[in-house]
Amino acid sequence: xxxxxxxxxxxxxxxxxxxxxxxxxxxxxxxxxxxxxxxxxxxxxxxxxxxxxxxxxxxxxxxxxxxxxxxxxxxxxxxxxxxxxxxxxxxxxxxxxxxxxxxxxxxxxxxxxxxxxxxxxxxxxxxxxxxxxxxxxxxxxxxxxxxxxxxxxxxxxxxxxxxxxxxxxxxxxxxxxxxxxxxxxxxxxxxxxxxxxxxxxxxxxxxxxxxxxxxxxxxxxxxxxxxxxxxxxxxxxxxxxxxxxxxxxxx
Numbered sequence: 001x002x003x004x005x006x007x008x009x010x011x012x013x014x015x016x017x018x019x020x021x022x023x024x025x026x027x028x029x030x031x032x033x034x035x036x037x038x039x040x041x042x043x044x045x046x047x048x049x050x051x052x053x054x055x056x057x058x059x060x061x062x063x064x065x066x067x068x069x070x071x072x073x074x075x076x077x078x079x080x081x082x083x084x085x086x087x088x089x090x091x092x093x094x095x096x097x098x099x100x101x102x103x104x105x106x107x108x109x110x111x112x113x114x115x116x117x118x119x120x121x122x123x124x125x126x127x128x129x130x131x132x133x134x135x136x137x138x139x140x141x142x143x144x145x146x147x148x149x150x151x152x153x154x155x156x157x158x159x160x161x162x163x164x165x166x167x168x169x170x171x172x173x174x175x176x177x178x179x180x181x182x183x184x185x186x187x188x189x190x191x192x193x194x195x196x197x198x199x200x201x202x203x204x205x206x207x208x209x210x211x212x213x214x215x216x217x218x219x220x221x222x223x224x225x226x227x228x229x230x231x232x233x234x235x236x237x238x239x240x241x242x243x244x245x246x247x248x249x250x251x
Contacts, residue, residue, distance in 0.1 A: 002136075004096070004106045005138055006139045006140065007140045009046075009109045011147070012211035012214075016142070024140045025107070031061070031107045032095050035067055097133045112143070113142045145245040146245060148206070149245045158181075168188070173195055188246075199222035201220065201248055215235060
């Protein structure tokens with residue numbers, strides 16, 4: 001039986017690796033790395049660095065594959081995501097079938113935690129359901145960008161006795177959020193925080209959390225929204241990509 005380990009590697013700092021993840025890394029024979037283009041080579045390099053740092057006295061190898069991209073523009077969002085996951089499913093099936101021998105252990109190194117805004121688990125479950133190849137898998141949790149954001153800004157995510165909502169920039173821009181006091185926003189490609197009506201709302205923003213490129217800005221929206229937008233655009237231009245998260249808190 002083939003076995004897969006889906007390992008959460010945290011939000012960018014190799015020190016975010018848990019002891020459970022270290023033990024898992026030392027069981028893997030083949031690591032599958034999804035190449036997302038030259039601009040995101042740092043993400044591949046970090047995964048290699050983590051393996052070099054924490055794996056001891058074990059032979060292993062890396063297998064890289066091109067990561068399909070989601071179609072953008074004038075297309076239905078959900079349809080484009082479904083198409084993307086189907087393309088990734090086909091890639092995963094090929095890797096598991098061709099690169100992993102029976103009795104070996106394969107590893108997917110997931111940024112943050114596999115349970116939060118990542119499709120690896122859904123894809124593996126879909127492969128199992130269609131019976132394309134037989135394997136079992138385990139999930140090792142990791143430190144998310146949400147936790148790293150709160151730690152770097154030295155703030156709790158929730159107010160006393162209140163709830164926290166985690167959503168996307170797309171939903172915030174569409175007004176599809178609750179009325180809670182604390183809102184964590186991920187995957188915001190459109191600076192949706194600028195559409196928040198109450199400009200006294202506090203924002204705790206962070207990009208490239210846990211990496212040497214980390215950027216942190218906090219304050220009331222009326223004071224820092226323009227700065228965040230300017231810094232965000234400059235960082236995207238300089239790096240070719242950006243990965244940011246923020247917490248909005250009502251006054």
